[in-house]
Amino acid sequence: MSKKNKLRIIPLGGLGEVGKNMMAYEFGNDIIVVDAGIMFPHNDMLGVDYIIPDFEYLLKKADRVRALIITHGHEDHIGAIQHFIEQINVPIYATPLTRGLIEGKLARNDAQHKARFKTIQAGESSNIGVFKVEYFHVSHSIPDAVSLGITTPAGLIVHMSDFKFDHTPVDGWATDFAKLAEFSTRGVDLLLSDSTNAERPGWTPSEKVIGPAFDKVFAEAKGRVIVATFASLISRVQQVADAAVKSGRKMALAGPSMVDNVKIARKLKYLEISDDVIVPLEQALSMQEHKVVLMCTGSQGEPSSIVGRLSAGTNRQFDLKPNDTIVLSSHPIPGNEESVSKTINRLLRRGAKVIDDGVAPIHVSGHASQEEQKLLINIVRPKHFMPIHGELRMLMRHAELAKEVGVEEENIIVVENGQVVELIGNKIQLAERIPGSYIFVDGESIGDIDHDIMKERSQLARNGILLIDISLDKRTGKLLHDPEILTRGFVTSEEAETLLPEVRKRVMKVVNEGKNSEKDIVSTIKSYLHQETKRKPMVFVTLSK
């Protein structure tokens, strides 16, 4: 088989949701990249703000990269664009709303001038190098989302990014079944599909079910309604606005990303909210409480968000009032359950009424569940199947579903990020693993935090530190003064009062016995501290001679 017919499929990034944040398709001298999003840090990634995919592989072949295609405007698909185009400045292909949201985000970071866009529309196609990319509409929790049919010399690929089969979506625009059926007729060589909900039986409910739930909450609320969701969950804003109109409330938006996104989506006509429904936040705060709904961020319990600050009583612009109803219109992202739960407890403790998706259907998933995933495979009838967008456990479940609906087991391939897959001679196979992992972003530093640093942070965090400062007489090697000792995160001040003099005594003893190397002192003190407290702080000695 000629090497010329080899399509390489490269999911980039560290462990996590496969190909969600970035996926590359490479054929000969042409590479197209799909999405450039961020991942949110796990609980044990101390001090990390967010994670971007490692695209080192692409940097080496930067001259072959032809396009960055963005499927929709959510953070996990657009959040790393700025970092990407700073290093590989190719045109960004995006639908109008997606483009608007990206531009807004870049503008907030003063980086809008760096981007070149090609606006695309669902139903259109682009020829990019050897690839022909057909964009088709999918319903998701944000309008104007697309998935891709990619015709390559190695075969026809269908790349399903985040989607659901919602027959009654908020914008009335369902997934393009006809296009999927058309691909099927042409013969699909490889289907890649969203595995987010592969562990969830049945069908994901339509966004439509949220309407009546909101209506009920808005009607019953005695005071203000405060709806928290993601700033990029544009469809939810429409639903809140509709409920506001029905209940005779005005809507105000809080938080710069929420304000920006709604402005863009309204301007581009993806949100239909008439001017008299939206009032400035200041005005809303002085209106009668039962005439108001506030929309803000913080549904994931982030301490720095508006809801996080309301729960802690530290929000500047406004505080909770006794009759407030807080609606958390999202589901906790895996790993955030504890933080969301704490936030809810704090809000209740401060007297608010809280409604989450366990109490009323004020949120539905934006991703296809098992029956939809099976339906997709049955419509597309691909020869090969590769589950993407999910952790390994979900991918494997999705692979099982594919097998159930008739894809041959040997034609299903499950990989994690960094594992290159090749489609060659109408066969799918594993190729090499490329180095690459998480790129942690912390402050302004990109990639300056690695797993070693994380490990050190975890050591610091587990038991704290103890510093010993010693000055020795150059000639005699004797102590010039008593050792100074400082601790953080190790013992309470009470405990320190009895423990630290003992540490000092032992340091002096060791030094006076002539064992005055840093190593000797550290090991003596470490074993003493462990014996006394069963804890192992990091011990540092600074020694001046």
Added chain:
Amino acid sequence: MSKKNKLRIIPLGGLGEVGKNMMAYEFGNDIIVVDAGIMFPHNDMLGVDYIIPDFEYLLKKADRVRALIITHGHEDHIGAIQHFIEQINVPIYATPLTRGLIEGKLARNDAQHKARFKTIQAGESSNIGVFKVEYFHVSHSIPDAVSLGITTPAGLIVHMSDFKFDHTPVDGWATDFAKLAEFSTRGVDLLLSDSTNAERPGWTPSEKVIGPAFDKVFAEAKGRVIVATFASLISRVQQVADAAVKSGRKMALAGPSMVDNVKIARKLKYLEISDDVIVPLEQALSMQEHKVVLMCTGSQGEPSSIVGRLSAGTNRQFDLKPNDTIVLSSHPIPGNEESVSKTINRLLRRGAKVIDDGVAPIHVSGHASQEEQKLLINIVRPKHFMPIHGELRMLMRHAELAKEVGVEEENIIVVENGQVVELIGNKIQLAERIPGSYIFVDGESIGDIDHDIMKERSQLARNGILLIDISLDKRTGKLLHDPEILTRGFVTSEEAETLLPEVRKRVMKVVNEGKNSEKDIVSTIKSYLHQETKRKPMVFVTLSK
């Protein structure tokens, strides 16, 4: 109303599940304490092993404490007994299995001699001071669990600890409905009830559903089956043994607490497993793979557990084999979702088949859901209701359920730990809040870790540390040598190469300008580091003159 008729109800501990780990009832000069368990640390409680309730309040009145009554043998009800009896050595009232499990736990910590026991049986009662305590059986995920009817001069209290209304429990011993009905006839002044599943609609499935699920897994597994659960989930051990017999497998136990608990429960006849079913672990490891089931701990993804070590490839006694099926027979404790998920991904990556409660019904909750909670209230028909065993969000939901089934709103009281409640003149009211919070156990230190230390640890963890060591000439105030700089958890070694020389330069400049106080140096360097990295490590200066 005479002060003499006042019953005080005191849920002890920090925020968390109310009255779950410890609850005190006080009347005049008599205090009885119900349960003494531990809480597991939240993700942001860095370096904490576990948490015990703060019973400072009881220490002051230690001479009035008459009894420690333990409802069942789970860690969150027995884990703090050792700490408790070290300070308040009262008799421990427990049913035979609960007693056995406590004795085993104390023996493992070499503390068995400290405990005095009174063995009780469901159906019996004890007169303890002014209190008459009636023990009655409840079904839960451990045999020999009881709840309490407490007759006090202020009225009849029903204290429902962990329970479910399982009509077909593993041991065939259902909750004592007749006793509940009898209390109801006598007139219950206050019902306290388990709120764990107050957010869960419907009925909790019977433990019986697990049997067929296990049978299927055991029959289909090509190789070994490894079942992970809590060491104290004694009922699950019976179910695994039954499935082992049916599928012609032998069972081996791994891990000291699992081995101990099963030994005790078998000896006391709470487990019916014949001798030929259980084989030593070493023997099991050399048997044919499809003839074996191993039971161990680690269903919560704890890195130090057997399953945690298997997932990381660091288990000493045995390793994963290609045909292994791992059954995680529990549900993630809130806050553990991420860690469980990571463990599952690691096990899959290492080639094991993994079955959790999302794949097959191999676990059911041990706690009553909404319909059971409502049924309980309707059987007992209490005048007053106080939800316990749950976070605030669950308590409030439980309170709503009570209202729905007819308890008067003003007779329902929702409090968190540390809030004393009084029952007086057949009215329920809030009394004072007692100081008290989490007591963190870290290593051997009990209570030596407080929130300040946790805050310092979190600061250390977020951005790491930077140490600067300076020696100045005593006379001239000039630097004796270049400052030494050390960092941990802050920058990679590459980044350090360019950053640290700059830091050194700036320290020298500041010192040479005569601003050689620690404060001056710290503030200069902190602002430099923030400017360069947007991060804020803790900066320490040790200064020798």
